[in-house]
Amino acid sequence: MKRDRYLEQWAAWLPAALAWLDQEPPNYRESEGTIPTPQRPALGIQRVNGPLRVALLSSSAAYDTATQAPYNESCVIGDSSWRVFPYDLPDDRIDFAHEHFNRDPARQDHELVLPRRALRATGVETTAHAISWSGYTMDWPGLLHQTIPQMVAQVKADGANAALLVPV
């Protein structure tokens, strides 16, 4: 079995993080500020040849209220799951399950964190789906090993050659 060094680092960090999060109010500064970070790749600039076909991804924890479960807002370490729904899903089918930002403005105008119309108005082609995850999660192993690979696979399956991300 190949050892997962990052998972081991994260597991060693978790008890202290849970103690910080158990404080009233939860000490997010200490817990988020100390989470082990995986080694990052060296990223250059990749150019897109030809017309843009752009995927839209938002960490606003958006979900389809008619067909999908909301994210788990009551879990102290957040929710590392993700959702995909039709790009043109009506606004009244979308809500945001993320307690760490004031959702009232976004509920009034989804474009603030899920700019579907604004992106399309630039003239680019957009993919058939929008993708969302919850920006508040400390389950980074789950995010790294499951959620992100699935989101990337969805972006590729949708034929995107570029992506716009909106972190909340």
Added chain:
Amino acid sequence: MTASLVVDALETAGIPTVVVGNQRVPLQGLPRVVLTRYERGKNFGEAGDVAEHQRIATVAVDLLRNATAPALVDLGAVTQSR
């Protein structure tokens, strides 16, 4: 913080990215960033301000089309309506 992990994975998979955010520190070092100065949860401006939403989206798409080096465009100086 999690957005940078998603960017890393997308870029590694050959998908160029642009991020529209409002916190500088967690976005530093990413290939293309548009920084707006609206408060958290209002990345594209105020509700109903369609022109501002489209202006920000246009800056982001322009970065995707034209950036030849890592770039962070700070729109704070001209985003005064909040």
